Amino acid sequence: MWSIPLISLTVLLGLILLFVVPCDAAITRIGSATAQCGTTNPCTVTYTPTAGNFLVVHAQSSSLAASSVSDNGAGSSYSSAFVNGGSSSWYTASVGTSVTAISVNYSGSNDSVAIVVEYSGVSPSSPLDQTNATVATGSGTTATATAVTTTQANELLIGWFANFIPSNFTASGSGWGNTVNVTLSSTVLAATDKIVSATGTYDATATLGSGTWYANISTYKASTAVSRNRLWAQ
Numbered sequence: 001m002w003s004i005p006l007i008s009l010t011v012l013l014g015l016i017l018l019f020v021v022p023c024d025a026a027i028t029r030i031g032s033a034t035a036q037c038g039t040t041n042p043c044t045v046t047y048t049p050t051a052g053n054f055l056v057v058h059a060q061s062s063s064l065a066a067s068s069v070s071d072n073g074a075g076s077s078y079s080s081a082f083v084n085g086g087s088s089s090w091y092t093a094s095v096g097t098s099v100t101a102i103s104v105n106y107s108g109s110n111d112s113v114a115i116v117v118e119y120s121g122v123s124p125s126s127p128l129d130q131t132n133a134t135v136a137t138g139s140g141t142t143a144t145a146t147a148v149t150t151t152q153a154n155e156l157l158i159g160w161f162a163n164f165i166p167s168n169f170t171a172s173g174s175g176w177g178n179t180v181n182v183t184l185s186s187t188v189l190a191a192t193d194k195i196v197s198a199t200g201t202y203d204a205t206a207t208l209g210s211g212t213w214y215a216n217i218s219t220y221k222a223s224t225a226v227s228r229n230r231l232w233a234q
Helices: 009-013
Strands: 015-024 028-038 043-046 054-061 068-071 079-084 087-092 101-105 112-120 128-131 136-139 142-144 155-163 170-172 177-184 187-196 205-207 212-221 224-233
Touching (some): 043 112, 054 101, 079 128, 079 212, 087 212, 101 112, 112 177, 170 177
Antiparallel strands (some): 015 224, 028 043, 043 101, 054 112, 068 101, 128 212
């Protein structure tokens, strides 16, 4: 007579199903650095990021448009979020190894400054969601970028600001912060950020002393993490 094998108690009580649910990873600001380059070309920021993280590089020059961004490591590839005259913002979705210096390259010498900010949790593939090709400009004590509408719930919003007064910027508006300013002669460049968890229409605002200002906003998608969940079916 054939005997029936013993069946585990787990199977007798129920069926265990393991399923995988994609979810957006948490975006975290890691650090930043600035450079006052004067007429030195390229404008190089000394900074050591963690390989694989997201870097955004903001630049402002007196006249020339930045032609590219590069670093002294291996494996990085930088793309422009926008280049509008001497104003620009660049990013690498996954910074390479052994990086200690990031350079904004110009076709010639002109006064320039730069800011590098590092984040984790940003998508390593095509992270840029929204930006404006043209930098907004105005005058007064509040600088406001033209609003954009995001397409993913969890995103990193980055505000870019500049003036030639000079007057430092302070982030304003709910959730905006981490303001970084760099000044050279009469040129001020600033960056702020905000992390959101819902799609919507967003602008970036910052206050300054007074005078003519320039502003823009770029948004970047969070990376997709994997959540493993166990479902018990009785």
